[in-house]
Amino acid sequence: MTSVAIDDDLLTAEATADPYPLFARLREQDPVRWSARHRAWLLTRYDDVSAAFQNKALSNDRVRPLLAARRERGEPTREPTAADRVLELIGEWMVVSDPPAHTRLRRLAAGAFKGQRISAMGEQITALVDELVESFAGGDLISEIAYPLPATVIATMLGAPAADRDRFREWSDELALVAFGTGGDARAERHERALRGLREMDAYFRELIALRRREPAEDMLTALMAADGDSAAGDRLSDDELVSMCALLLFAGHETTTNSIANGVLALLRHPGQLARLRADPELIAPAVEELLRFDGPIKVLNRWVVAETEIRGRRISPGERVHLVLASANRDPEKFADPDxxxxxxxxxxxxAFGKGIHACIGAQLARMETRIAVARIVERLPGLALAAEPRWKPSLASRSLEELRVEVR
Incomplete structure (x- = not known):
C-alpha cells in the first residue's frame, strides 16, 4: 500500500476547524487512500462513496467485528470490560446491521416513521422552537436552542414525560462519547460513563414499554410495538429490539439534528448574502436546508467493515480492513457539484x-430535515440581528461534524 505524501490526520486542530482543504487534496491526489493514521481506507470522491453504499463487500455490521477482535486479543477467561458491554449493546442497533437482520428491523420500524406521522409533528416542533427562540437573548445557540430541541422532540414522540428530556440529553451525550469519540475523557472513563448511561436508559425504556403495552397511546413507541401486517406470523419487535430502537432514535436523532441546526446557522452567519436571500424569500427554506446539509453536514465519516475482496479505482481492498466513507468530502466534490465550496x-x-443512501439511508432523515427547516427558519425570522460573538469551537471527532459551542449575540 503506497500513498502520496499528504498528512491525512483528520483530527488535527486545523482539520477539526476546517477539514475541507484536506478533503480537496485527498480527492485530487489520493481519492482511495490507505491511512496508517486511521488504520482505514479513506474514500473522498462522491461517486466512490455513493457506490460504496451498494457494495456488498463493505459491511455495515461494524460493531460486532470490533468486539470479536477485542475478545481475541484478551484472555479467554477475562471478565467483559465496560467497553465490551457498550459494544454488545450498540451492536444490536439497526444502523450497524446488514440484511437480512437490517431488512427485518427496518420493515418493522417503518410504520412508526410514516410521513404522515412525522408531518403531524410540525406544529409541536414549531411551538417548541418558538419557545426556545423567544427566551434566547444571546449566548451559546447550541445549548439554548439546537441542543435541547431534538431531545424534547424525541421524548414527545416516544410518549415520555416532557420532564424527562434532561435525562434523554444526558444519555445521548454518554453515547456520543463512545460512538463519536467526542469529549476529553480518557477512553476507559468514556466507556464507564457510557455503560452507566446505557444501563439507566435500558431500565427507563423497559418501564416505558411495559406502560405502553398496558396503555397504548398515539405515540411512536406504541407504533413500534405493532405487528407487521404483511407477515403471516405477525412478526413484531421484541422488548430488547424495542429498547435498541429507542436508544438509536434518541442518539441518532439528537446528535445529527443538533449538528444540522448549529452548522446551518453558522454557515448562514458566515455568508450574509445568502442569509439575506433567505430572509427575503422564506419559501426558500427547503432547498436551503438541503444546501446547508451539503455544505457542512452533521456527519463527516461513516465506517464500513470489509468482508470480501473488492477493488476501488485500482486499489485492492481486503477482508478485515476498514473503509471510511467521507461524506463531508463527497458533498464538496467538484465532479458532482458546480462550485462546491x-x-x-x-x-x-x-x-x-449527508444522511447516507440506499437501504442504509437514515430512517429518521425526514424528521431531522423538518426540525432543521423549522429551527433555521424561525431563527432567521425572529432573530434578525443575530451575529457571531466569538470564533466557533469544534469538537475533535472523526465521525461527526459538531460544534462545541456557537456563541452569538442578538443586536
Missing part, C-alpha cells in the same frame, strides 16, 4: 448524501 441556497440539482 460556494453556498448557494437555491442549488438545483442537489444530490447531497
Amino acid at each position: 460556494t453556498l448557494d441556497l437555491a442549488r438545483r440539482p442537489n444530490p447531497q448524501i
